[in-house]
Amino acid sequence: MDRRFSVEGNAVIIGIGDYRVGSFPMATVGLGSCVALILYDARRSIGGLAHVMLPASRGETDRPGKFADTALAVVLREMEDLGCVKTSIVAKLVGGASMFEYSAANLNIGERNVEEIRALLQSRRIRIEAEETGGKVGRSVMYRPGDGGRITVKRADGRCVDL
Secondary structure, eight states: OOOSOOOOTTOEEOOTTOEEEESSOEEEEEESSOEEEEEEETTTTEEEEEEEOBSOOTTOOSOGGGBHHHHHHHHHHHHHHTTOOGGGEEEEEEEOOOOSOOSSGGGOHHHHHHHHHHHHHHHTTOEEEEEEEOSSOOEEEEEEGGGTTEEEEEETTSOEEEO
């Protein structure tokens, strides 16, 4: 058993459809088809994490962290409010697994989430620095923006990956 992954006691837990921005430790657990959209500004040691559930909001605004389009917009805005500059921000993506067998490709929410987030980041010229996406296993994330932006991913198959 790999013991490198643990949700630290002072970490803020980001639930499905939620997000946070700051320099404090953050964690999200149980990513299946959902994607952890992680942004980081090394110059400021500030980051944001959103637990994205679906690719497009279609005008829904009550839970901006739930959708790829609104999550990226709100996390970027809050990081910029804290003095971050978009040109200093990089992204990392975790999750987007195909948890079930589907007969139609358009039902693979995990893949659609990852593709939409990639397109949104590209349109804003934000570089994706690392990914741990796809496959058929769930994941959990421990993110420490105040500690050099360290990210540890625990996969449901027991493997730990540092991004």
